[in-house]
Amino acid sequence: MVRIKDIAKEANVSEGTVDRVLHGRGGVSKKTADKINKILERRNFSINPVASALATKNNHTIAVLIPEYSETDSFWKLPYLGLLKASEDVKNIGLNVNYFKFDQYNSNSYMEAFTNLIKMKPSAVILVPMFLKETRVIINELKKAGTKYIFLNVDVEGEDGSVYIGQDSYMSGYIAGKLMKLSLTDGYDCCIMQASTSTGDNQAIVKRIKGFKDYYTAIKEEIKLHELKVESFGDEVKLASSVTLFLEKFPNIKGIFVPSSRVSAVVKILSEEQKESLQLIGFDNTPQNVVCLKNDTVLFLISQKPFDQGYEAVRLISDYLIKSKALKRKLYLPIDILTKENVDYNDANQLMFESDLKYQ
Amino acid sequence: MVRIKDIAKEANVSEGTVDRVLHGRGGVSKKTADKINKILERRNFSINPVASALATKNNHTIAVLIPEYSETDSFWKLPYLGLLKASEDVKNIGLNVNYFKFDQYNSNSYMEAFTNLIKMKPSAVILVPMFLKETRVIINELKKAGTKYIFLNVDVEGEDGSVYIGQDSYMSGYIAGKLMKLSLTDGYDCCIMQASTSTGDNQAIVKRIKGFKDYYTAIKEEIKLHELKVESFGDEVKLASSVTLFLEKFPNIKGIFVPSSRVSAVVKILSEEQKESLQLIGFDNTPQNVVCLKNDTVLFLISQKPFDQGYEAVRLISDYLIKSKALKRKLYLPIDILTKENVDYNDANQLMFESDLKYQ
């Protein structure tokens, strides 16, 4: 391993001068800079990041704005765990991550959390941009402060210079369409079921539905697609009555596509016979959904590596802050097709982290 | 951040003594050890791994024994890239990774590579145990030397204390069976196609076939499964003639399952009409296979995250050597279901690494 000291000796300069060249801090004559650069190149020098981190006392604060999760609606738990894991990994190099949680159904709590966040003057921000209008305000403030930000899981259109890490929602819907086609015996219809209550997150759902429909258009199949908007997936009684009515009205429906993470809520209100005869496809490996997959009430789940989304978001920001690596406009994570059989293997990283947590 | 210095001051001892307690090096009176431990606990101290790594000059050597890859048979490229990426990540903390490559069809080259490997006296070894008999010899030597080892991608049965990182082959075959069933219109047969030349690697293939068949047993379908052993996937002429003959003999075959990474070789020798009418399912996202997926000649690929296998292997060994984290018996990575539509999103990590390589 070649060290700054070695370079300095060979160039007959001090270590400080080599350091200046290395980081382009200026204040070095062209002549010596050239000389040093040549040696650097020839000896294939690269900075020891460990020593660098120790000496620099990097003291960056990363702030995360993310919805809180609950027992029944646990989608946001996995991204959170991924963020947590990465936070540990980068603590070594002087990065501290702080969390600000909000209620995903309440835009006031969103803004409130942001107000607390911005007080910390973070070096960078990872946020789930749930409410469009409020998000514009937030982005403006961040831009004014010159703070870099990454959108996690939810994208915002028309923001140049923004970074999105998540799934290609359109394509994931398209794939759901393909799987539905495979699962349905010819001649049967399919129903797309969504909640009419908007959570601000529905941009992804709209795109998934578009992709789903486009698949059927592309293959030129004469399958009828019905659409049912239920009031909410949370209210079992209402959900049950509207679904039952709908299925009675269109008895040819044999497939149900739920483009949100709430397919398990639909399963809950189906009769045994319906569970037998209907093919359900949904999104996201929440614990409730996984149960349905395993007891054969849901055939496929499309999953979006929520744990990895969190993890990668922190890693990207970290590389940006420490190694000034450029950020890409979009980082699409895998579109996982989950079945009863492969769901348990799906997130090895996440499982390893969870078992580590247990032993602490 | 609380430092050793802070603990030492509070306990009225030197930093060296705190360090002894921290690492259980002994030579500390019970009384002072207790005192220090209490303070450590109360102040929630944890070692700064960056400073630790720098001071220790960890100088571990990890040796990797892996098949070389070629243009046409590029399966081993991705695990290699994953290993490379992780090597970079851990270089900071004093881990050096050395590679020893062998010809996967030649057991002599396997042993030769190992002979060179063992001369380096590595702290740990990652190996692809291709040849069973030779592998037993290798394992014996490693055990004698007290060197920890990890099996990558290929498992060896009946070695207690061994560690495997890869896929659950049985289950991946089972899933292939399920997908085949979905893809075949009722009443048609399916053919399982494998090469009779063994590469030592065929244990995984045997298990995949077992899983595939078991799926059909489990669902009690009356689908006929034919089996064709071709001489080699490398010889186009012979392959073409034996496949053609077989398909003529059993015209009811509409599905072909190739439980190795060579499905693209089969596509190559099919006629246009055959490509149209046959449903092919294979393994692994090699460039050639991905091409077939995209031009609709292969319907599904089961993939085993080869890049991640390499990456995780190094990370596990690193945690074992540096943080003395226990190694698990098996680490199963995801069983990915790849289609034309999601294949490009499948390995974000790998893509990011490859684009980094380009810019270097």
Added chain:
DNA sequence: CTGAAAGCGCTTACAG
């Protein structure tokens, strides 16, 4: 424009 010295937090001999 350049160098000498101190320091980041932990570990390693060495001395007692």
Added chain:
DNA sequence: CTGAAAGCGCTTACAG
């Protein structure tokens, strides 16, 4: 059983 000091490789003021 315990402490004082030097060192890991890089960075940061400060002096000139």
